[in-house]
Amino acid sequence: MKSFAPPLLLLAAILIFSIWNCNTMKSDTDRWSDQMEQVDALAVSGDWKLALSGLADSYDDWSGNQTYLHIVAEHDAVDSTEGMYLRAQAFARTEELTEFRAEIADLRNHLRLLSEMERFSIKNVL
Amino acid sequence: MMTAFSRTLILYLLIMIGLRLMGKRQIGELEPSELVLTMMLSDLATVPMQDFGKPLLSGVIPILTLLALSMLLSQLSLKSLRFRSLVCGKPTILIENGKLRQGAMRKNRFTIDELLEELRGQGICDIQSVKYAVLENSGQLSILPWPQEQPPTVKQMRMDVKDDVELPRILINDGRVIERNLVDCKKSEEWLKTQLKKHGFGSPGDVFLMTLTGTDTVNCLPKEASK
Numbered sequence: 001m002k003s004f005a006p007p008l009l010l011l012a013a014i015l016i017f018s019i020w021n022c023n024t025m026k027s028d029t030d031r032w033s034d035q036m037e038q039v040d041a042l043a044v045s046g047d048w049k050l051a052l053s054g055l056a057d058s059y060d061d062w063s064g065n066q067t068y069l070h071i072v073a074e075h076d077a078v079d080s081t082e083g084m085y086l087r088a089q090a091f092a093r094t095e096e097l098t099e100f101r102a103e104i105a106d107l108r109n110h111l112r113l114l115s116e117m118e119r120f121s122i123k124n125v126l
Numbered sequence: 127m128m129t130a131f132s133r134t135l136i137l138y139l140l141i142m143i144g145l146r147l148m149g150k151r152q153i154g155e156l157e158p159s160e161l162v163l164t165m166m167l168s169d170l171a172t173v174p175m176q177d178f179g180k181p182l183l184s185g186v187i188p189i190l191t192l193l194a195l196s197m198l199l200s201q202l203s204l205k206s207l208r209f210r211s212l213v214c215g216k217p218t219i220l221i222e223n224g225k226l227r228q229g230a231m232r233k234n235r236f237t238i239d240e241l242l243e244e245l246r247g248q249g250i251c252d253i254q255s256v257k258y259a260v261l262e263n264s265g266q267l268s269i270l271p272w273p274q275e276q277p278p279t280v281k282q283m284r285m286d287v288k289d290d291v292e293l294p295r296i297l298i299n300d301g302r303v304i305e306r307n308l309v310d311c312k313k314s315e316e317w318l319k320t321q322l323k324k325h326g327f328g329s330p331g332d333v334f335l336m337t338l339t340g341t342d343t344v345n346c347l348p349k350e351a352s353k
Contacts, residue, residue: 003204007197014191018128072127075179120128125136 021072022118028065029115032058033108040104043097051100052092059085073114081110127187134188138162138195146215157214157263159203163196214263221259224272234261245269294337294345301331301349311338321346 035058042051062085069078084107091100117124141162167189174185203210218230220241231241241259244267250256258270273282280287295307297318308318318330325346327333334349 003201004198007194007201010190010194011198014127014131014187014194018131018187021127071181071183073181074184075181118127118129120132124129125132 018120022120024068025072025118026115029111032062033111035061036104036108036111039092040101043092043100043104048092048095052089055085055089055092059089069114073117077110077114077117081107081114084110127183130184130187131191134191135195138166138192141166142213146213159196159199159213163192166192217263217268218261219258220261220267221253221256223257224254226253230261236261241267250275290341292339292341292343294339296335297338297344298330298333298336300334303330307338313338 035054039051039054039058042048042054062081066078066082084103088100088103088107091103142158146158170185170188170192174180174182199213203213218234220227220230220234220236226238226241231238241253245251245253245256245259248269250269250271255271255275256269257272258268260268260270262268295311296304297307297311297313298304303318308315321336321344322328322330322333325333325344327346327348330336332349333346335345335347337345339345
């Protein structure tokens with residue numbers, strides 16, 4: 001039975017890491033998406049200063065996880081999300097509501113896809 | 127990660143089943159599980175190596191999963207004969223007592239032309255001169271001719287032959303003395319110097335190869351001067 005231990009432990013470790021990664025990715029992207037929702041509401045109410053500050057905080061939060069994201073996710077997906085954050089910040093500075101809201105919606109959708117890519121589902125496996 | 131992990135599990139098992147269904151002929155020299163591992167590993171390793179946009183883990187996770195699966199399958203094969211025959215298959219007898227087993231050939235999709243080709247490769251032209259031909263799990267055909275079709279052995283001829291098969295030990299390899307072998311042969315540095323002198327060498331550096339057999343026969347090859 002001892003001889004079965006190394007492969008079974010390795011498989012278990014990969015499985016645990018995969019499940020942990022799936023949960024971490026979901027909670028992180030959900031948090032960023034919630035932050036975007038709040039920022040969007042602030043922009044709609046015309047409070048651009050708070051919207052910009054909220055967006056900057058969310059971007060800092062995102063940037064703090066960049067290394068982890070680059071390790072586990074496709075680099076293209078991570079880079080394009082980064083680009084969307086920066087574009088949304090630029091629209092917030094110029095207070096262009098239509099473009100800002102479109103960018104935020106795009107960013108939220110992108111975050112959802114980032115989390116979905118790591119989710120264990122029949123759709124992903126197949 | 128979870129997707130990569132589960133996809134690897136599914137694909138590994140799928141290819142294993144596919145190869146087992148394809149029969150032994152397709153395998154070549156490896157066993158099915160080894161072939162699947164070799165095929166998949168070589169491809170997986172190149173993906174993150176060439177595409178810098180993909181995380182290294184996208185290659186590492188499937189590789190580790192495959193290695194663990196392969197280790198698990200080989201351990202299971204060691205423990206259970208039934209599992210082993212399920213994964214690796216069983217050798218199939220294609221010729222038994224000089225008679226062709228056509229059913230076994232059909233089952234393994236082994237044509238008569240291929241069988242004759244294999245026999246010719248071993249210098250056999252007639253099926254009847256083969257006692258057994260076994261299609262191994264690796265896809266190779268082992269051919270055992272009738273005793274009267276084989277050259278007689280010393281034992282069969284009841285001859286008394288002196289055992290002179292000796293594995294020579296290398297004492298000097300390209301000018302370097304292999305101290306460990308010298309100790310294993312219970313020879314001293316002094317003995318080595320005497321031997322060198324006896325063969326006309328000044329130092330071990332002049333010798334390309336010096337070997338010693340169990341019957342204390344020393345063979346020396348001088349080192350050629352580099353051009």
